[in-house]
Amino acid sequence: MSIHVREISKSFGSFKALDRVSLEVPEGTLLALLGPSGSGKTTLLRIIAGLEFADEGVIEEDGADITERHARDREVGFVFQHYALFRHMSVFENIAFGLRVRKAPQAEVVAKVEELLRLVRLEGLGGRKPAQLSGGQRQRVALARALAIRPKILLLDEPFGALDAKVRVELRQWLRRLHDEIGMTSVFVTHDQEEAFELADTVVVMNHGKIEQQGSPDDVFDHPATPFVMDFLGNVNVYHGRVENGRAFWHGIPIDYPDYPYAQAREARVYLRPHELELSPVTGHGQPVAGNGSNGKSLHASVLRVSRSGPITRVTCRPHGSEQELQVDLPTEVAHRLQMNLEPGTHVAITPRKARVFVPDPEYVI
Amino acid sequence: MSRKPTTTAASKPLAAGLVAGAVGVVGLLIVVPLASVFYEAFARGAGAWWKALADDPDTRHAIWLSLTVAPVAVAINTVFGVAAAWLVARFRFPGRSLLISFFDVPFSVSPVVAGLALVLIFGRQGLLGPTLAWLDWKIIFSWPGLVLATTFVTLPLVVRELIPVMEAIGPEEEMAAVSLGASGWQVFWRVTLPNIRWALLHGIVLANARAMGEFGAVYVVSGHIAGATDTMPLRVEKLFQEYQQPASMAVASVLAGLALVTLVAKFVIERRLEAESRDLEAARSLPDSLDHTKVEGAVA
Numbered sequence: 001m002s003i004h005v006r007e008i009s010k011s012f013g014s015f016k017a018l019d020r021v022s023l024e025v026p027e028g029t030l031l032a033l034l035g036p037s038g039s040g041k042t043t044l045l046r047i048i049a050g051l052e053f054a055d056e057g058v059i060e061e062d063g064a065d066i067t068e069r070h071a072r073d074r075e076v077g078f079v080f081q082h083y084a085l086f087r088h089m090s091v092f093e094n095i096a097f098g099l100r101v102r103k104a105p106q107a108e109v110v111a112k113v114e115e116l117l118r119l120v121r122l123e124g125l126g127g128r129k130p131a132q133l134s135g136g137q138r139q140r141v142a143l144a145r146a147l148a149i150r151p152k153i154l155l156l157d158e159p160f161g162a163l164d165a166k167v168r169v170e171l172r173q174w175l176r177r178l179h180d181e182i183g184m185t186s187v188f189v190t191h192d193q194e195e196a197f198e199l200a201d202t203v204v205v206m207n208h209g210k211i212e213q214q215g216s217p218d219d220v221f222d223h224p225a226t227p228f229v230m231d232f233l234g235n236v237n238v239y240h241g242r243v244e245n246g247r248a249f250w251h252g253i254p255i256d257y258p259d260y261p262y263a264q265a266r267e268a269r270v271y272l273r274p275h276e277l278e279l280s281p282v283t284g285h286g287q288p289v290a291g292n293g294s295n296g297k298s299l300h301a302s303v304l305r306v307s308r309s310g311p312i313t314r315v316t317c318r319p320h321g322s323e324q325e326l327q328v329d330l331p332t333e334v335a336h337r338l339q340m341n342l343e344p345g346t347h348v349a350i351t352p353r354k355a356r357v358f359v360p361d362p363e364y365v366i
Numbered sequence: 367m368s369r370k371p372t373t374t375a376a377s378k379p380l381a382a383g384l385v386a387g388a389v390g391v392v393g394l395l396i397v398v399p400l401a402s403v404f405y406e407a408f409a410r411g412a413g414a415w416w417k418a419l420a421d422d423p424d425t426r427h428a429i430w431l432s433l434t435v436a437p438v439a440v441a442i443n444t445v446f447g448v449a450a451a452w453l454v455a456r457f458r459f460p461g462r463s464l465l466i467s468f469f470d471v472p473f474s475v476s477p478v479v480a481g482l483a484l485v486l487i488f489g490r491q492g493l494l495g496p497t498l499a500w501l502d503w504k505i506i507f508s509w510p511g512l513v514l515a516t517t518f519v520t521l522p523l524v525v526r527e528l529i530p531v532m533e534a535i536g537p538e539e540e541m542a543a544v545s546l547g548a549s550g551w552q553v554f555w556r557v558t559l560p561n562i563r564w565a566l567l568h569g570i571v572l573a574n575a576r577a578m579g580e581f582g583a584v585y586v587v588s589g590h591i592a593g594a595t596d597t598m599p600l601r602v603e604k605l606f607q608e609y610q611q612p613a614s615m616a617v618a619s620v621l622a623g624l625a626l627v628t629l630v631a632k633f634v635i636e637r638r639l640e641a642e643s644r645d646l647e648a649a650r651s652l653p654d655s656l657d658h659t660k661v662e663g664a665v666a
Contacts, residue, residue, distance in 0.1 A: 051541050071544045078545040084538035087645060088560045098546035101556070131648040149546055 001062050001152035001185050002027045003048060008057030010043055017043040018054070019209040025187060025202075030179045032200035033189045036232070040209040041189045042081075042157055048187065049155050050074045061152070077146030079156040083138045085130040091117075091141050092126035098149035116144040119178075136167040143175075147182075156188035160195060172199055193233055197221065205229050227358045230271045237277075237326050243268035248357040251299045251319055257357040268359045274329035276354040279315060281338060282347045298351040301326065306342045308332060315342060317350065326350065400622055407619035410612060418616035424593045425617060428601035435509070435597060436577035439516035443573050447524025448566065452558070454525075455532035456540075466529070472521045480518050481586025484511065507589035512597065515583035520573040527569035528562055534646060535561050564638045571635065575628040579621060 003025040010018040018040045025031050033041040046052035048059060050071030059067045066074060086094050093100075095116050099109045117123050120140035130138055139159065146154060159175070160168040176199050179186055190196050196203050197217040205212045205220060205228075212232075213225040224230040231238070239250055244265040247254045255270060282300060301317035304325065308314075313335040315328045328350060335342060408415050419425055454466055472480065487493045488505040498505060505511045539561065543553045559566075581599040588595035596604065598621055605614035 049545055051545065071541075072547045072549065074545075076545060078542065080538050080542055082538065084542040086539055086543075086557055086560075097543065097548070097556070101543075101546065101548040101552045131645050145542075145546065 003153060003185065003187070004058075004060040004063070005044070005048065006058045006060070008044065008047060008054045008059070010040075010047065010052070010054050016209050018047070020057070021206075021209070021211055023204060023211065023214070025185055027185055028183045029201050030176070030186045030199060031188075031202045031204060032196035033187060033204050033206055034191070034193060034196040034232075035206035035212075036191060038208075039206040041206045044206070045155050045157055045187060045189050048153070049076045049078045051078070075149065075152045077149060077151030077154045079139075079142045079146050079154070079159055081158040081161055083130075083142040083162075085138055085141055085145070087130055089129075090126060091122065091128050091130070091133070094130065094141055095126075095144045095148050097145060102149075112148060113144075116148055119147070120144045134167075135163045136171055139163065139171060152185070154184050154186040156186065158190060159188055160192075161190070168195075175199065205232060207232070224271075224356065227269060227271070230356060230358070235274050235327060235329075237272040237274065239270045239272070239324065241268055241270050242266065243357060243359055250352070250355060251322065253297065253299060253352065255352075255355045255357055257359070260359055266359055268357050271356045271358065272326075272352055273354070274314065274327040275312075276352065277326075277328045278351040278353055279317075279328050279330060279338070280349050280351070282349050298349040301348055301350055303342055303344055303346040303348060305344060308335075313342070315348075317348060319350070400625075403615060403618050403622050406611070406615040414612065415616050415619070418613040419620070422613065424596065425601055425605075425613065427593050428596045428598050428617070429620070431509075431512070431596065432578055432598040435512045435516055436574055438513050439520055439577045440570055440573050442513070442517050443520055443524045444566070444570055446521070447528055447569060448562075450525045451528035451532050454529055456537055469522050469525050472519050477515075477519050477580065477582030477584075478586055481515050481583035484514055484518070484583070484587050488514070506587050507591065507595060509595070511587040512584055512595065515587045516577045516580050519580050519583050520576045523573040523576060524566070524569035527565050527572070531562055531565040534643070564635055564642055568632065568635045568639060571628055571631045575625060578624055 003023075005021060005023040005025075007020045007022055008018050009016070009020050021040070021044060023044070033044060035041045043052060047054050050066075050069060050073075054067070057067070058065055061074075086097065089097070092113055095113045096109050099112060104112075113126065117126055120143055122137060122140055122144070125133070125137065130141065133141065139162075143156075143159075160171055163171065172195060188199070200217060202214065203217050203220045204214045207228050213220055213229045215223075220229065221233060224233060230236055241248055241250055242265045243257050243260050245263055246256065246258045246261045248257045248268050248270055249255070250270045250272070257268070260266065260268075278298075280298070299319050301319040303315055303317050305316040306313065307316075311332055313330045313332045315330060315335075317326050317328060318324075319326055330338075419429070450469065454462060485492060485506055488498065488511065489495055490499065490506070492506075503510075505514065539557050540553050543557045548556065579599055580597075581603070584597055585600060588597070588600060590596065590600060590604070592601075592604065598617055602614050602617045602621070605611075605617065
């Protein structure tokens with residue numbers, strides 16, 4: 001089942017949770033709504049589920065308008081952030097709930113629940129109460145309960161948010177396999193970009209009740225559409241600079257920006273990801289260095305700190321002639337191969353492999 | 367879990383003094399008077415006690431009246447209490463906190479004033495007097511008036527008990543039930559009610575005890591007609607005024623016995639309530655250390 005959200009707006013008092021949001025979720029997709037808290041992602045999910053109603057806009061399922069349809073008639077499986085398991089019921093009865101309220105015959109209920117218990121790998125735990133389960137087990141009960149009604153869409157609100165790191169990664173991979181197996185259109189909300197990128201076919205980045213960008217994980221990561229997306233997707237070095245004649249300059253290093261071919265200089269921001277910077281040693285003291293520490297292609301800097309976390313070595317530098325710190329992430333292997341002592345005070349040259357330029361309000365051009 | 371409070375050597379005499387004081391007050395004000403009621407009631411033997419209750423038709427009627435008025439008032443309170451608590455716990459609307467304070471009015475108003483207020487509205491000279499006369503409905507000095515007065519004084523007991531419990535539980539389980547296809551009634555009977563059952567029972571037991579024992583408001587609206595509108599507490603007072611102390615004590619002992627039953631019920635229910643709130647806490651915290659079952663391999 002495909003979902004089509006058209007121009008949905010929702011306010012809580014004076015707070016605009018969603019501002020004319022449109023979104024398409026094709027059949028069989030696993031889509032992530034990614035954003036900081038307060039970005040409207042959970043509200044959007046609840047509106048799709050019918051647990052919340054939009055002030056304006058239309059929701060369609062396979063082209064049919066379901067905007068006014070009650071949550072109980074939407075055939076949507078919803079997994080709540082804190083699972084919302086029925087505390088006084090056993091695991092079995094929790095999973096059976098959707099079938100019981102539909103007055104399904106006992107034999108069918110037992111068969112379906114047993115099948116789901118196997119699916120979520122909780123065989124033999126049907127008699128337990130939710131309080132007797134671990135977080136990961138509760139999460140899987142919540143998932144089985146949602147799947148019991150054979151929903152057409154599966155919606156998950158921060159499905160792994162309350163779990164510890166190890167269980168989270170396991171469950172994430174398991175959920176991806178489960179999705180590939182049953183192929184149900186699924187939407188999940190997360191503020192964890194790693195989760196979104198590992199799990200989803202499509203990532204939708206939200207901020208302040210609007211969609212900033214939508215695309216495949218590679219697309220969004222490699223071609224962030226807005227400064228917010230760039231910022232939100234992990235570490236980034238941000239510099240304020242200027243752009244003119246289709247080029248921006250970062251410490252004298254030109255970066256192409258064909259969208260602004262005008263002669264009049266404008267303020268721009270240059271974004272550099274730590275792992276897209278290259279670092280090389282500067283040998284001896286004899287090398288001529290330009291006044292601002294740049295030779296047009298690379299930038300000279302001094303190492304301030306080096307910290308190693310497993311496969312990544314993070315080097316914090318200060319470019320010569322600048323007060324702003326710059327972070328460079330190197331694969332630890334590469335750092336070793338450089339055969340130099342990355343110590344505070346080491347003199348290095350930094351070359352950007354990739355940089356992005358954002359000009360605020362590019363339409364506003366004189 | 368929680369450590370037992372320990373007393374230091376220095377505070378021991380103080381603690382002992384406070385315990386002795388509390389036991390003394392409770393003994394003097396509660397245990398001894400209550401025991402003396404039973405002592406007086408049974409002073410002439412169980413046979414005389416039973417005769418005092420069963421042989422007087424007015425006393426029999428008073429017991430019967432209390433046993434019908436109190437459950438009806440409690441039933442009304444239960445329905446109102448659940449609905450009002452749900453409204454207040456699940457919705458935010460203008461005037462919400464004002465409404466909550468109004469639930470408490472019966473606690474702060476003297477029951478006699480409550481009774482008078484009911485007479486002012488439903489009495490023959492009252493606001494609705496002409497209408498009621500035209501309909502030929504008698505409320506004051508009759509059974510409906512007793513129910514109204516009793517309902518009024520017990521109104522806060524159920525709703526007050528439920529609001530904090532419902533707020534602590536939160537709406538998620540109910541929303542989950544709805545998204546699984548449950549109708550409003552199914553959500554109530556299968557999810558809401560089981561979650562609040564012990565708090566509700568607690569409120570009902572308290573409301574029932576109060577309803578059985580209510581004197582002031584009922585006194586005003588009943589007209590005190592023996593064999594017609596006298597409830598048990600009114601009967602106790604009347605027999606006492608008529609110098610029939612043994613009979614008065616016999617009826618009083620029934621009320622006191624009811625209080626003891628309530629006490630036991632309260633004790634049992636409160637233990638269940640504590641267990642439930644511990645469960646709720648356990649459900650909110652996630653003991654991932656328990657997670658021995660690894661999720662692995664392909665999905666079956």
